[in-house]
Amino acid sequence: MHPLGTVLRSRYKIIHPLGSGGFGETYLAEDLDIPTTPKPKCVVKHLKPQNQSEGLLKIAKGLFNREAEILYRLDNIHNQVPKLFAHFEENGEFYLVQEFIDGxxxxxxxxxxxxxxxxxxxxxxxxxxxxxxxxxxxxxxxxxxxxxxxxxxxxxxxxxxxxxxxxxxxxxxxxxTQGLVTSSILIGxxxxxxxxxxxxxxxxxxxxxxxxxxxxxxxxxxxxxxxxxxxxxxxxxxxxxxxxxxxxxxxxxxxxxxxxxxxxxxxxxxxxxxxxSTPSPKPKSDRQRSQSNRKVMVTGGAVLLGCIMSLYMVSKYFAQSPTPPNPQAVTPKPLPTINKFSQLPCDSDQQLSSPPTATGNPTHETNVYKYYGQINPKTKEANGKGLMIFKKNQFQYYGDFKNNKRSGCGRLSYPVKSNINYYLGQFENDELQGLGYLKLRNGNEYRGNFVKSKCQGKGVYIYADKTEQDGIWREDKLEGSDLLCNKEPSASSMLTISFLSLKPF
Incomplete structure (x- = not known):
């Protein structure tokens, strides 16, 4: 094993080992020839077969050159294969220098x-x-x-x-025993x-x-x-x-x-x-989507009132649509139903249910926030999991970062004065985007789709007593109702669609 600080070919300085085995070692190294600070990192594979027979070394060299050739060929056509920087032989030992993948x-x-x-x-x-x-x-x-x-x-x-x-x-x-070189290992x-x-x-x-x-x-x-x-x-x-x-x-x-x-x-x-296997559905107009997905929720007189609403909606549809819908038209596959039992993508991240508290000095600090977590030493950007505490408005975020933005799964805790306790779910470019849920301070909850930090698409509002109201949401509001996903509903919100929206036929 090479001592730390060893410089290979007057260029690649060994920082620390990444792994070792009977065939040699792998090191993290610095490229001293690049005039930047800090020096860019690379990976050095030091291949040293235990058996030093002439026949074995000849085949080992051929295999080593083949991997170098593969990396070189692929690097020229795709940037999602490690770049090959160098490969050389010294004293029957082989070295391959390639890109360090920070990830x-x-x-x-x-x-x-x-x-x-x-x-x-x-x-x-x-x-x-x-x-x-x-x-x-x-x-x-x-x-x-x-x-x-x-x-x-x-x-x-x-x-x-x-x-x-x-x-x-x-x-x-x-x-x-016959002096022939064989391989005792299957790749895979x-x-x-x-x-x-x-x-x-x-x-x-x-x-x-x-x-x-x-x-x-x-x-x-x-x-x-x-x-x-x-x-x-x-x-x-x-x-x-x-x-x-x-x-x-x-x-x-x-x-x-x-x-x-x-x-x-x-x-x-x-x-x-x-x-x-993932066909793009034919888009619907807002009116068609609204009429095909709308649900009426009432607390009393549901059967009679439901019939009245059905007649009203049907008459309204045909009044606005002189041409009847084509019965042979393909109906787009509906979005998956979201209910209080649905497993959302970020629910499995146990760390989000109990986010850490800030201790010690932050990794990075501005006049707006403190950040505790991983920082890319080259770009100085947050990547990976981290905790961000906003100084002025008391928001706290714990979760995934990508290129200095909240992207992935995360938990956003709201200030005490807010109706919302926290959001747990998917983020993209610092916005609530994807599937997640809002937990309100009164015990109610919204679970479903978010677009640009708003409840948008299919979702369900779950009351503290476990009753539900689901449907399609637009701009934080349930279609056909004044129910908002992020505020405590008024006493009459359940009946608004039933009475206030009814007009004479």
Whole structure:
């Protein structure tokens, strides 16, 4: 192992080790040739086979050069593969210098027992497959796609594929009794590796299998190696562990077929099937959307009043629509129903239910806020989880940051004088955006969709006594009512739609 401070090729200064094994070590280093402060970081792979026979070193060098060639080829066509800076040989030992990816691998996101929603999994698979398409176009098989080899880059939130296998092959090289060099290791990881790869014959569709298993793991919250197989067909049994659409089940099933001939053959085929499984619905006008989704909620006389409202709405519709609707028109698939039992995307983040308190000196401070958390040393931007305390208005935010903005899952605590206790859910570019819920100080709650920090789309208002009022929300207001998602409702708000909006036929 190289001592800390060692400078390789008069350029790469070793800072600290990242890992070690029988084949060599991996270090974090600084590039001294770049005239900036601080110096940019890089990763140095020091490959040192234990067996130093001439035949083994020759093959090890070939494998090492192959990984360097792969990185160089891919770096020229895609920026979501680590850049190759240098590769060289000294005294029978090999060095490969590549880009340091400032981020975290997906094992920090895909956690056992914490299943993801279908939309999140589809996005993840699209992100991975889009990179893999370029790799397959170069006739390159990654062979070890798993959460640990997929990095989430902090700078832009994009995924980066790492570790193309040559290091592991060199580790497994050995010389048999006849003096022939053989490999004692299969490239791949149990659970993500299909049969043909385990038999030493990987194909492009082997990578497709691994990506499909990654999606199933995220959907079910179960590591692939813990999923049972059908004893007759050899297919993975997982469908009963996830609540997903039939079309997405079909896509995943075709990605992880036991026999490679029945799978999508390339990442491009899998990506096309995945994209087609999420059709864009035909947009409706506001009036059509309002009439098709509106619900009337009343506390007494519900049956009679409901009939009156139905007649009124039907007569109003046909009065405004001289041409009857086409019975053969395709009706867009409705948004998923949100109720008080719905599991929202950020509900599984246990840290958000009990956010930390500020202790010690803040990481960064302005005249507006104090920030405690991760800071990118290059860009000086907040990335990852952090706590932000606003000095003047007493708001506090704890959750995900991306490029100095609140993006991801988070919890925003409101000042004591506000009707709202806190918001817990999805953020995008400093705004409430996606799915989440508002908890009011009177015990009431809104759960559903948010657009640009307003309740917008499908949602349900849950009273402290657990009764509900759901429907479509526009600009914080329930359609057909004066009920607001962020304020305590008046006593008459439940009846407003029933009486105040009625007009003579």
């Amino acid at each position: 975290h691998n997906l094992s920090k996101e895909i956690i056992a027992g914490q299943p993801w929603g279908e939309a999140e999994v589809k996005k993840l698979l699209r992100d991975v497959l889009e990179v893999l398409v370029f790799i397959h176009q170069q006739s390159i098989i990654h062979r070890d796609i798993k959460p640990q080899n997929i990095m989430r880059r902090h700078q832009d939130g994009k995924i980066v594929l790492i570790d193309f296998g040559a290091v592991k092959e060199i580790k497994g090289l050995e010389t048999n 990881t149990n659970g993500y590796m299909p049969d043909e790869q385990a038999n030493g014959k990987p194909k492009l569709s082997s990578d497709v299998y691994a990506v499909g298993m990654l999606g199933i793991q995220a959907l079910t919250g179960v590591p692939p190696q813990n999923l049972p197989e059908d004893p007759v067909t050899g297919e993975i049994i997982w469908r009963d562990r996830a609540n997903v659409s039939d079309r997405f089940v079909e896509v995943l099933t075709n990605m992880v077929r036991s026999h490679f001939s029945q799978r999508y053959q390339t990442a491009a085929e899998a990506l096309q099937a995945l994209t087609q």
